[in-house]
Amino acid sequence: xxxxxxxxxxxxxxxxxxxxxxxxxxxxxxxxxxxxxxxxxxxxxxxxxxxxxxxxxxxxxxxxxxxxxxxxxxxxxxxxxxxxxxxxxxxxxxxxxxxxxxxxxxxxxxxxxxxxxxxxxxxxxxxxxxxxxxxxxxxxxxxxxxxxxxx
Numbered sequence: 311x312x313x314x315x316x317x318x319x320x321x322x323x324x325x326x327x328x329x330x331x332x333x334x335x336x337x338x339x340x341x342x343x344x345x346x347x348x349x350x351x352x353x354x355x356x357x358x359x360x361x362x363x364x365x366x367x368x369x370x371x372x373x374x375x376x377x378x379x380x381x382x383x384x385x386x387x388x389x390x391x392x393x394x395x396x397x398x399x400x401x402x403x404x405x406x407x408x409x410x411x412x413x414x415x416x417x418x419x420x421x422x423x424x425x426x427x428x429x430x431x432x433x434x435x436x437x438x439x440x441x442x443x444x445x446x447x448x449x450x451x452x453x454x455x456x457x458x459x460x461x
Contacts, residue, residue, distance in 0.1 A: 342393060343391055346390070349391065351433045352390055355403050356433075359406050364406065382451075398420070399420055401423035401425070404432075405446065424444055445459065
């Protein structure tokens with residue numbers, strides 16, 4: 311048996327410690343974001359979600375109305391993108407903590423929505439502009455909805 315050089319021993323130790331450290335981290339939660347190609351705020355929202363431990367996959371579409379219809383999002387709650395995560399529709403600039411809370415609670419719901427594009431919501435911050443108050447809505451079957459969180 312050939313003894314390890316210092317470099318080989320250090321490389322083995324580093325690899326082992328990296329593997330051990332990685333075991334404590336949860337894998338990022340994948341989800342799909344349907345959006346128009348030209349929308350920059352969608353990318354900012356996806357960056358917000360990625361920073362919170364989600365793994366967004368962008369799908370550019372020409373017709374968001376058809377996407378919202380497919381995932382039972384009422385048209386009066388439309389925003390600039392529709393995401394789908396674990397069977398839930400996420401419409402618009404919903405904060406990552408709200409999505410995480412929905413997933414933890416496992417509610418029987420269509421999903422969550424932040425209608426429109428309120429200034430100050432994730433992906434919609436504008437330097438020098440005061441954020442708007444807004445609500446995240448819980449979407450229920452039959453078009454019903456209720457406030458899930460206030461921001």
